[in-house]
Amino acid sequence: MKLALLTLLPTAISATPWPTHKFHTTNISAPILNITTTGPTTPGFLFFAPSTSTSGIPAIYADNGDLIWHGPVGKTYAYQPQTLNGEPVLTFWQGHNVKGFGYGHISILNASYEEIHRVTLPSSESNKFVTATNESFPSYIDIHESTITEDGTIIVTAVNVTQTDLRPVGGKKDGWVQDGLVYEIDIETNKVLFRWSAVEHKAQLPLEYVEYPLNGAGGNSSAPYEYPHLNSVAKYGDHYLVSSRYMCSIFLLDKNGDVVWLFHGQKGGSYILPSTPGSKFCYQHDARIHGHTAIGEPNETITLSLHNNDNTDITLPRRLTTGLVFALYPFNKTSTLLSRTYDAQDPVSAISQGNYQSLHANGTGHYLAGHGAVPKIEEYDVSGRLVMRGWFGAKTNGSSATSTYDWTSYRAYRAEWIGRPKGLPVVSACWGGGDERNVTVWVSWNGATDVEGWRVYGSSSSLESAAAKGLMVLGDVVKDGFETRIMLGASTSLGLDMKGVSAIVVEAVGGVGDGVRSKAVHLGSCSRQRVE
Ligand SMILES: *[C@@H]1O[C@H](CO)[C@@H](O)[C@H](O)[C@H]1NC(C)=O
Ligand SMILES: *[C@@H]1O[C@H](CO)[C@@H](O)[C@H](O)[C@H]1NC(C)=O
Ligand SMILES: *[C@@H]1O[C@H](CO)[C@@H](O)[C@H](O)[C@H]1NC(C)=O
Ligand SMILES: *[C@@H]1O[C@H](CO)[C@@H](O)[C@H](O)[C@H]1NC(C)=O
Ligand SMILES: *[C@@H]1O[C@H](CO)[C@@H](O)[C@H](O)[C@H]1NC(C)=O
Ligand SMILES: *[C@@H]1O[C@H](CO)[C@@H](O)[C@H](O)[C@H]1NC(C)=O
Ligand SMILES: *[C@@H]1O[C@H](CO)[C@@H](O)[C@H](O)[C@H]1NC(C)=O
Numbered sequence: 001m002k003l004a005l006l007t008l009l010p011t012a013i014s015a016t017p018w019p020t021h022k023f024h025t026t027n028i029s030a031p032i033l034n035i036t037t038t039g040p041t042t043p044g045f046l047f048f049a050p051s052t053s054t055s056g057i058p059a060i061y062a063d064n065g066d067l068i069w070h071g072p073v074g075k076t077y078a079y080q081p082q083t084l085n086g087e088p089v090l091t092f093w094q095g096h097n098v099k100g101f102g103y104g105h106i107s108i109l110n111a112s113y114e115e116i117h118r119v120t121l122p123s124s125e126s127n128k129f130v131t132a133t134n135e136s137f138p139s140y141i142d143i144h145e146s147t148i149t150e151d152g153t154i155i156v157t158a159v160n161v162t163q164t165d166l167r168p169v170g171g172k173k174d175g176w177v178q179d180g181l182v183y184e185i186d187i188e189t190n191k192v193l194f195r196w197s198a199v200e201h202k203a204q205l206p207l208e209y210v211e212y213p214l215n216g217a218g219g220n221s222s223a224p225y226e227y228p229h230l231n232s233v234a235k236y237g238d239h240y241l242v243s244s245r246y247m248c249s250i251f252l253l254d255k256n257g258d259v260v261w262l263f264h265g266q267k268g269g270s271y272i273l274p275s276t277p278g279s280k281f282c283y284q285h286d287a288r289i290h291g292h293t294a295i296g297e298p299n300e301t302i303t304l305s306l307h308n309n310d311n312t313d314i315t316l317p318r319r320l321t322t323g324l325v326f327a328l329y330p331f332n333k334t335s336t337l338l339s340r341t342y343d344a345q346d347p348v349s350a351i352s353q354g355n356y357q358s359l360h361a362n363g364t365g366h367y368l369a370g371h372g373a374v375p376k377i378e379e380y381d382v383s384g385r386l387v388m389r390g391w392f393g394a395k396t397n398g399s400s401a402t403s404t405y406d407w408t409s410y411r412a413y414r415a416e417w418i419g420r421p422k423g424l425p426v427v428s429a430c431w432g433g434g435d436e437r438n439v440t441v442w443v444s445w446n447g448a449t450d451v452e453g454w455r456v457y458g459s460s461s462s463l464e465s466a467a468a469k470g471l472m473v474l475g476d477v478v479k480d481g482f483e484t485r486i487m488l489g490a491s492t493s494l495g496l497d498m499k500g501v502s503a504i505v506v507e508a509v510g511g512v513g514d515g516v517r518s519k520a521v522h523l524g525s526c527s528r529q530r531v532e
């Protein structure tokens with residue numbers, strides 16, 4: 001009888017949360033990254049922003065799953081490693097995030113992880129923003145994009161509630177939409193250099209192109225219809241490549257904001273879609289151009305990649321998510337599918353977000369797929385074979401049809417990176433087991449990418465003199481992940497008698513921060529050494 005009752009409890013399946021890293025030298029919570037490699041991967045670290053429904057962090061991980069860096073805690077989107085004026089930088093959005101959009105700023109950090117620019121887009125008389133909730137914010141940059149150009153400018157998106165004729169999609173004449181805007185902003189001066197609005201170019205981007213149904217929206221300013229839901233923009237020369245999720249379209253704008261061509265994932269648009277199965281796309285993310293050859297010639301070719309997650313909150317059953325690369329031929333208005341990748345052994349159906357990064361300059365080499373709502377990163381080789389699979393989250397729901405995950409990341413990138421943290425290594429040290437000779441030291445250096453080992457010093461005098469001199473080398477250890485644990489007691493591998501040691505200093509060995517020392521840390525009892 002009791003067993004029969006159990007089977008009547010249907011969806012109350014509580015999935016096991018994904019394991020997180022716990023450290024002694026920082027209180028951040030970051031998911032473990034579980035990587036499987038099946039072939040040679042591209043050198044570099046992995047850049048993504050593990051996020052729960054309430055918060056997130058921009059982070060860097062190594063291919064062995066080690067955490068390398070974590071940035072400031074907060075809702076984080078559009079996080080990517082880039083170059084600004086030839087220097088490596090990290091850019092990311094943080095701010096107020098509402099369902100699918102946001103109002104915030106872009107932080108630009110240098111290789112020392114210091115914020116060197118904060119790009120904002122305030123509302124002004126000439127550029128006034130209206131939100132669905134009538135709330136106002138210090139800056140209106142949306143979550144979706146943060147692409148730096150060669151001219152020291154940054155491309156971002158924004159949304160604005162405005163009115164338009166929604167009769168083409170079955171709405172009313174004075175309907176309400178969440179307009180999609182593109183801005184190019186000068187990073188140094190924060191000056192707006194380019195502004196483009198989809199509603200203002202509606203004649204070239206007709207509402208009929210939108211695939212997402214009206215679904216009761218558009219009747220008032222609190223429930224605007226999501227025409228066009230922009231989710232990526234990149235600049236090539238003086239043109240802008242834009243992805244519209246709800247229009248299932250990728251289009252190119254000239255410097256005046258006119259649409260040069262439009263590639264519609266269901267209808268073709270300016271190009272005939274290839275007849276190859278799997279070529280159709282919708283609700284896609286991260287459209288990028290990797291090559292534009294033979295310009296003006298009959299064999300003119302544009303190489304275009306995108307993350308095809310053809311799913312939304314209202315489309316069921318969920319469809320397979322793929323990475324697609326197309327060749328577009330402007331002369332004869334045709335297109336071909338150059339490649340289509342997915343992990344056949346562990347397929348993904350991402351409901352939102354994601355990206356597909358070309359790891360080769362002309363788009364013909366490896367690709368890295370970040371699956372957005374599904375906490376999975378994949379790398380594919382030149383022949384489209386999976387070479388790496390990495391998970392960093394678990395399903396929160398027993399039902400596979402509508403499953404969600406405890407961790408997500410809007411995008412994921414791979415890049416080479418040398419971190420030069422301005423901060424010092426952080427040390428936590430204590431004696432445990434009631435034995436003053438049994439000392440455990442934990443050391444981490446957030447963002448240091450090439451430390452090889454740690455040299456541990458002890459001082460038997462006061463901290464002041466420890467800072468000056470009187471330090472004795474207790475031993476060297478090899479770095480072991482984000483945080484290295486060093487056991488110094490008489491009964492441990494270093495086999496030292498720690499009697500009389502009252503303070504510890506740890507010094508980085510190897511890499512760009514070779515010789516940098518932590519502050520001297522007083523030894524305490526392990527029971528009192530809780531992370532702040
Ligand atoms: C972590 O520590 C910082 C100070 O270092 C503090 O501001 C923050 O609230 C702490 N977070 C948690 C989750 O305890
Ligand atoms: C990590 O992956 C391995 C191999 O696929 C698997 O055995 C292990 O259970 C995974 N760990 C987690 C936390 O999922
Ligand atoms: C990062 O910026 C800070 C502040 O401008 C500067 O002190 C530091 O040297 C910079 N680091 C790098 C690697 O450029
Ligand atoms: C926002 O303001 C407009 C105009 O005053 C009003 O019609 C609308 O109901 C307000 N929306 C909310 C969510 O309060
Ligand atoms: C936002 O929409 C309002 C109309 O609702 C309009 O007055 C304003 O200019 C628009 N702002 C931008 C930045 O396009
Ligand atoms: C606006 O429209 C939505 C969707 O139809 C509806 O749920 C909501 O009640 C409307 N709000 C107002 C203030 O009329
Ligand atoms: C269109 O042009 C491209 C580039 O010259 C060529 O490879 C392709 O075969 C042409 N397609 C058709 C259908 O003519």
Ligand SMILES: *[C@@H]1O[C@H](CO)[C@@H](O)[C@H](O)[C@H]1NC(C)=O
Pocket residue numbers: 293294297299301
């Ligand atoms: C395009 O055609 C020209 C000749 O018309 C040729 O020289 C060139 O190599 C071709 N380019 C590509 C990318 O095929």
Ligand SMILES: *[C@@H]1O[C@H](CO)[C@@H](O)[C@H](O)[C@H]1NC(C)=O
Pocket residue numbers: 291362364
């Ligand atoms: C891309 O670069 C590779 C070599 O790195 C070369 O073999 C290939 O032909 C290039 N493809 C195009 C379309 O330029």
Ligand SMILES: *[C@@H]1O[C@H](CO)[C@@H](O)[C@H](O)[C@H]1NC(C)=O
Pocket residue numbers: 011396397398399401402403404
């Ligand atoms: C969990 O699955 C059930 C049944 O499919 C669904 O109704 C519910 O919305 C899901 N919950 C979440 C948080 O996705």
Ligand SMILES: *[C@@H]1O[C@H](CO)[C@@H](O)[C@H](O)[C@H]1NC(C)=O
Pocket residue numbers: 431432433434435438439440489491526
């Ligand atoms: C040494 O201290 C560590 C950390 O508190 C503890 O786990 C361990 O049991 C202690 N070992 C001995 C031999 O007391």
